[in-house]
Amino acid sequence: MSNATPSTAIYELGSDFYDEVLPAQFPQAILRYRNQAAAQEVDLGELTAPAWAEHFCHFKALPDNLKMPVALRYHGHQFQSYNPDLGDGRGFLFAQFQTPHRLLDLGTKGSGRTPWSRSGDGRLTLKGAFREILATELLESYGVPTSRTFSVFETGESLERHDEPSPTRAAVLVRLNHSHVRFGTFQRLAFLKQPDNIRKLIRYCVCHFYPELANLPDAEQAARFLQAVSQKTAALAAAWMMAGFVHGVLNTDNMNITGESFDYGPYRFLPTYDPQFTAAYFDRSGLYCFGRQPYSVLWNLHQLGAALASAYPDLPVAELLEDFSADFSFEVHQRLLKRLNLRNPLQDPAGIQTLNADLVANLFNYMIAEKVSFEQTFFDLHSGGIESRLQRSPLKDFYKQNSFAKLKSTLESFEIADARHAQHPYFQQSKACTVIIDELESLWQPIAENDDWAAFERKLAEIRSFRGVYNYP
Numbered sequence: 372m373s374n375a376t377p378s379t380a381i382y383e384l385g386s387d388f389y390d391e392v393l394p395a396q397f398p399q400a401i402l403r404y405r406n407q408a409a410a411q412e413v414d415l416g417e418l419t420a421p422a423w424a425e426h427f428c429h430f431k432a433l434p435d436n437l438k439m440p441v442a443l444r445y446h447g448h449q450f451q452s453y454n455p456d457l458g459d460g461r462g463f464l465f466a467q468f469q470t471p472h473r474l475l476d477l478g479t480k481g482s483g484r485t486p487w488s489r490s491g492d493g494r495l496t497l498k499g500a501f502r503e504i505l506a507t508e509l510l511e512s513y514g515v516p517t518s519r520t521f522s523v524f525e526t527g528e529s530l531e532r533h534d535e536p537s538p539t540r541a542a543v544l545v546r547l548n549h550s551h552v553r554f555g556t557f558q559r560l561a562f563l564k565q566p567d568n569i570r571k572l573i574r575y576c577v578c579h580f581y582p583e584l585a586n587l588p589d590a591e592q593a594a595r596f597l598q599a600v601s602q603k604t605a606a607l608a609a610a611w612m613m614a615g616f617v618h619g620v621l622n623t624d625n626m627n628i629t630g631e632s633f634d635y636g637p638y639r640f641l642p643t644y645d646p647q648f649t650a651a652y653f654d655r656s657g658l659y660c661f662g663r664q665p666y667s668v669l670w671n672l673h674q675l676g677a678a679l680a681s682a683y684p685d686l687p688v689a690e691l692l693e694d695f696s697a698d699f700s701f702e703v704h705q706r707l708l709k710r711l712n713l714r715n716p717l718q719d720p721a722g723i724q725t726l727n728a729d730l731v732a733n734l735f736n737y738m739i740a741e742k743v744s745f746e747q748t749f750f751d752l753h754s755g756g757i758e759s760r761l762q763r764s765p766l767k768d769f770y771k772q773n774s775f776a777k778l779k780s781t782l783e784s785f786e787i788a789d790a791r792h793a794q795h796p797y798f799q800q801s802k803a804c805t806v807i808i809d810e811l812e813s814l815w816q817p818i819a820e821n822d823d824w825a826a827f828e829r830k831l832a833e834i835r836s837f838r839g840v841y842n843y844p
Contacts, residue, residue, distance in 0.1 A: 374414075374470065374471055375412065375413045375414045375468040375469065375470045375475070376468065376469050377433065377434065377435040377436040377466070377467070377468060377469075378436070378467040378468055378469040378474060379436065379437055379467065380467055380469070380474055380575075380579055381437070381441060381464060381467060382437075383575055383578075384571065384572065384575055387444075387565070387568055388443065388444055388556070388568075388572070389441035389442060389443050389444060389464070390441065390442045390444070390485065390486050390487075391439040391440070391441055391442075392439070392440050392441065392442045392463055392483075392485045392486070393439075393440075393483070394429070394430040394440060394463070394479075394482050394483050395482060395483025395484070395493060395494075395526075395543075396429075397428060397429070397524070397526035397527060397528065397541075397543065398526065398527040398528065399525065399526055399527025400424040400428040400429065400524050400526070401524060401525040401526075401527070402420065402423065402424065402522075402523075402524055403497070403500070403501075403523045403524065403525050403542065403824070404500075404504055404520065404522065404523040405423060405522055406519060406520060406521050406522065406547070409519045409521050409547050410521070412470065412475075412547075413468040413470070413475060413477075413547070414468075415433075423522065424524065427521070427522040427524065427543075427545050428522075428524040428526070428543060430465060430479075430482065432466075433465075433466045436466040436467065437464065437465065437466055437467065440463035440464065440465050440479070440482070441463055441464050442458060442459035442460075442462070442463045442464075442485035442486065442487055443458065443459045443463075443464060443551055443553075443556065444458045444459075444487070444556070444559055445457055445458055445459075445553050445555035445556040445558070445559050445624055446555045446558045446559040446562055446624070447553065447554070447555030447558060447622050447623040447624030447625075448555075448558075448622055448623045448624075448671070448674055449620075449622045449624070450622065450654075450658055450659075451658070451670070453558075453562075454624075455559070455562055456487075456489060457487065457555060457559075457624050458485070458486070458487025459485055459487055460484075460485055460487045460488040460489060460491050460493065461480060461481055461482065461483070461484070461485070461488060461491055461492075461493040461494060461495065462478055462479045462480045462481070462482055462485075463478065463479055463482060463485065464476055464477075464478050464551055465477045465478060465479055465482075465545065473549055473579075473580070474549070474550070474579045474580070475547055475548070475549060476547070476548055476549070476550065476551050477521060477545055477546070477547055478545070478546055478548070478551050479543065479544065479545050479546075480495050480499075480500075480503070480543070480544040480545075480546065480634070481493070481494050481495025481496075481499075481500070481526075481541065481542055481543040481544055482543050492530070494526075494528065494530050494541050495541065495542050495543060495544055496530055496532060496535055496539050496540065496541060496542065497523075497525055497539070497540040497541060497542040497818075498535060498539065498540075498815060498819075499542070499544075499636075500520075500523045500542040500543075500544045501523075501542075501814075501815060501818065501827070502635060502638075502811065503520055503544060503546075503635045504520045504523060504831075505806050505811060505814075505830070505834075506635040506638055506806075507519050507520045507546070507635070508520070508831060508834045508835070509640070509804075509806050509834050510614060510616065510632060511838065512804075512834050512835065512837055512838050512840075512841065513610075513613075513614040513616075513710075513841050514610065514614075514706070514709065514710075514841035514842050514843045515607075515610040515611065515614050515616065515632060516603075516606070516607055516610060516630055516631045516632060517548075517631060517632045517633065518546045518547065518548035518631055518632065518633035518634075519546065519547045519548070520544060520545075520546055521545040521546055521547045522544070522545040523542055523543070523544050523545075524542060524543050525540060525541070525542050526541045526542060526543055527541070528540075528541035529541065534652075546633065548627075548629075548631050548633050549580070549627075549629040549631050550576075550579075550580055550627045550628055550629040550631070551627065552572070552575075552576055552580075552627055552628045552629075553623070553624050553625070553626060553627050553628070554623040554624070554626045554627075554628070554671055554672075554674060554675040554678075555622075555623045555624035556572065557569060557572060557675055557678035557679060558623060558674060558675070558678045560572065560678065560681075560682075561677070561678035561679075561681040561682075564681070566681060566682035567682075569678065569679065569681065569682035570589065570593075570682055573592065573593055573596055573679070573682075574592075576596065576628055577592060577596060580628065580629050581595075581596060581599050584596060584599065589683075590683050590685065590686070593679050593682070593683045593686060594683075594686060594687070594691055596679075597672075597675065597676055597679055597686070597688070597691050597692070598691050598692075598694070600628050600630070600672070600675065601672050601691070601692050601694070601695050601698070602630075602694075602698050603628075603629060603630025604626065604630050604668050604671075604672055604695075605665075605668075605695050605698035605699040605702055606630055606698070606702045607630045607631070607632060607668070608664055608665045608668045608699055608702075609665075609699055609702035609703045609705075609706050610632075610702070610706055610843070611632070611664055612661075612664065612665070612703060613703065613706040613707055613710050614640070615640050615641035615644070615661075615745040615746060615749075616632075616638065616639075616640055616641075617638060617639045617640070617641065617648055617649070617650040617659075617660070617661045617664070618632065618635075618638055618650065618659065618664065619636055619637040619638045619639065619649075619650035619651040619654070619659060620636050620637065620651055620654075620659065621659045621664065621667040621668060621671065622671075623671045623674050623675070626668065626671050628675075636651070637650050637651040637652065637653075638650050639807070639808055640745075640746070640805065640806055640807050641661060641745040641746075641807075642744065642745065642807045642808075643738070643742050643743060643744060643745055644735060644738035644739055644742075644743075644745050645661065646660065646661055646662025646663075647660050647661070647662060648660060648661045649661075665696075665699050669692065669695050669696075672692055672695065673688065673689075673692060676688030676689075676691065676692060700728075703731060704724075704727040704728070704730075704731065705843070706843060707727075707730065707731060707734070708727070708730075708785075708788065709788075709841060709842075709843050710749055710753070710841055711749070711752055711753055711754070711755070711782075711785075712753050712754045712755075712787060712788050712789055712792045712793055712840075713730075713754070713755060713782075713785040713786065713787065713788055714785060714786045714787070714788040715727060715785060715786075716784075716785065716786050726781075726784055726785075729781050730781050730782070730785070733777050733778040733781045734748075734752075734778055734781075736777075736778075737774055737775060737777075737778045740774045741769050741772070741774055741775075743766050743769055744765075744766065744803070744805070746803045746804075746805045747764065747765060747766055747802070747803045747805070748766065749803070750764075750798070750802075750803030751764045751766060751770075751803075752782065753792075753793070753798055754787050754792070754793035754798070755782045755783070755785060755787060756770070756779065756782050757793070760798065763801040764801060765801065765802060792840050795837065795840055796836070797836055797837035797840065804833050804834055804836070804837065806830070806834075810830075813826075814826050814827050814830055
């Protein structure tokens with residue numbers, strides 16, 4: 372048991388922040404995915420199959436929880452242009468749980484129209500749900516802070532989409548994550564000139580997500596809150612970079628204040644290291660390409676800071692965010708060491724910083740020079756590049772090249788951090804687990820053609836086989 376208890380914390384904010392909505396009525400409820408580990412975390416693991424469908428496809432309220440779903444109100448910058456016509460347009464907050472460590476939300480995607488749907492149908496394609504399952508499962512195994520896909524039902528509807536062969540199958544997805552308070556939630560309040568509500572929302576966030584700030588005076592609390600969000604966001608950006616993950620749409624409404632990745636649209640995982648690699652076909656300028664992700668999230672943090680400053684005019688936003696780059700670099704070093712299972716043996720801070728920076732530079736310079744598989748390289752070099760592992764790698768010939776010599780020398784300056792992880796069964800095989808776009812499409816093909824989910828289930832088992840190896844505190 373997790374000792375999770377139902378919560379209605381969102382009601383503390385009041386009706387200025389959300390709209391009660393009715394879920395769509397779906398003709399069918401075909402279970403395609405149930406995250407049992409996540410369900411047990413919120414004490415829902417014992418739900419029967421009919422009860423699971425009742426709550427997570429038909430959205431009957433859970434006991435002692437929110438009486439009705441609520442669509443949250445927010446604005447945001449989309450590709451750095453402000454849009455005041457946003458909000459939960461095809462999802463809602465369905466339930467909340469208080470665990471011993473944090474507040475958790477169950478939110479939806481594809482659950483029907485809301486007052487914020489605009490011209491949309493409020494639906495989600497089954498392929499979109501399939502893609503989000505794979506993203507969240509793999510990112511969790513890579514140790515990236517992420518929402519978790521909780522449930523997916525196919526709904527029996529057909530949808531028309533311009534970016535998929537249509538008509539295409541529909542689904543409704545439920546995700547579990549730490550917070551649905553977005554940067555754009557604050558931006559909306561600033562746009563509407565509601566400083567009292569900004570202060571109320573800060574208090575809500577501090578109470579439920581940053582309780583260590585609870586006893587500070589209001590202005591100082593707002594400042595420390597922005598810094599705390601910046602630190603969490605820097606860690607998230609570093610985690611993406613070390614996972615070779617390209618979010619695709621880093622708008623301010625797609626970033627939350629607890630530093631978790633969520634709402635996966637046109638994401639990609641890098642096939643090879645390429646700072647210019649872009650996930651979204653419509654991002655023609657490369658604004659959200661892989662290498663610009665740290666800049667993009669910092670830009671978004673400045674928009675959050677500007678919203679807070681509308682309630683606290685003396686808030687020194689630029690000063691409060693000036694540590695972002697240092698925080699990001701530190702997190703890159705720490706996450707790279709975790710991904711490679713290495714420990715820096717030096718003692719003096721300057722020496723540690725220099726050796727870590729050399730590892731980052733030499734690794735990525737090597738990958739640029741040889742254009743090798745991003746994830747396979749991380750896999751091969753786990754625990755410092757054990758020779759037997761290098762020799763059975765599909766990339767073994769690259770490790771004989773002069774281009775590898777400098778990186779090899781740098782790796783030899785580190786120690787293995789965890790001998791158990793070095794011997795993990797995952798690292799006894801020759802190929803890394805990846806979900807690059809061609810693999811994703813090949814997994815989808817038998818589902819689309821024959822409703823055959825066997826390859827998808829095998830991929831989930833592979834992804835979960837190394838869960839915990841890359842965990843990062």
